[in-house]
Amino acid sequence: MNSAPQRKLQLIDRAAHSFWFHVAFATNDQEHINQHFGSCKALAVYGLDDAQAGLVEVIQFNPTIAGHDQGKLMARYQALENCAAVYCNAIGPSAVGHLLATGVQPVKVSAGMSIHQALIELHQQLLDGPRGWLAKAMKHQDSNTSHKQQLNALLDDEW
Template sequence: MLKVAFATADRMRVDQHFGAAAGFAIYQLDGERAQLVELAEFPEESMDGNEGKLAAKIAALEGCAAVYCLAVGGSAVRQLLAVGIQPLRLDAPEPIDALLAKLRTAMRAGGVPWIDKALKKTADGDCFARMAAEGWQE
């Protein structure tokens, strides 16, 4: 399972710059289906000169493997990567449903490095959680 966020004002399309996003639609998905699990919304802010706004947006994406947006600044890219979130920039607005379909296909087929890495991390985490629940000790 992956959690992926989409910078969106209308909840239908990726249509926002990361730093100025009015909100994020956060989906959980596997190779077969996707489900909206959260809507994170933010007050209107200016795009420039407010680095502090990034912390709240990045915190809202905790647990996400990636975030899709129309643009993302260098500082935001560094901060996102530091917490394990892959920023993905689109050239033009795209429907979230179409992106989810592409993601599900990529999850099944493999070969997309950030998806493969995120799925491995999720599988490893599940393995360790099971081991701890079983009382395994080193």
Template structure:
């Protein structure tokens, strides 16, 4: 089974405290952190961004061990687990089995042209957030808002050993 080879998470003190809580997390299958150029099942990296109508911030890059396009599905598990709190993943291709598994965890797979610039795709997403968002975006925004207002979230934090 594949493993995460490395993770880089940016902690930007310029970001408002609640920005992460109100932003959509979206991921991009990439080799160079600039373009969507990978098949989801064998992607080398997932670049994750936080997006609202008015702001976009890089959040995290997750690197994976090299995976072959050999038809086996064991390489999907680690990639899908890495996306559990994301709203969507943009890639140049995605298989039927991966689509099914992504939908189960409420991650929208988005197929875009090979070489699509990530910045351009983020701008399109922001335009959609300002206008008439697709159903998957509305569903993801509902989940974000629900998580922020759910009174049980503090119980969950306490159970996990959360402290100030």
């Protein structure tokens, strides 16, 4: 069976590339966090920094794949490659283990929480000083930025 995302809407915006990190939300309406990770109809991916949050892409999955098909989960894992976290209503233990091993923090929230509210809370935490998984993601981001700057400096040197 084809486990690849059925449709992927990616927003091309220069500002999207300057976000500090990306967060995904398991949703069926792009307004609420209202899905189980393994069976979500879509992931809405937002970028965040201290000044703004913006929709980067929406990935819709093939609804005909049912059950615990490993290919179905692989499509979701691949969709989260550049994300620091995924918010959902439920997630299985094997998916939690896989996500944590790849640096993606699963965040379980109550059914129906609005994506907007989650973004407000994340933004406030950025302003107040990140805690928990967000602090870890920010530290990782700072480390990656530092490595990129070092690599660019090395490439700029005359050989």
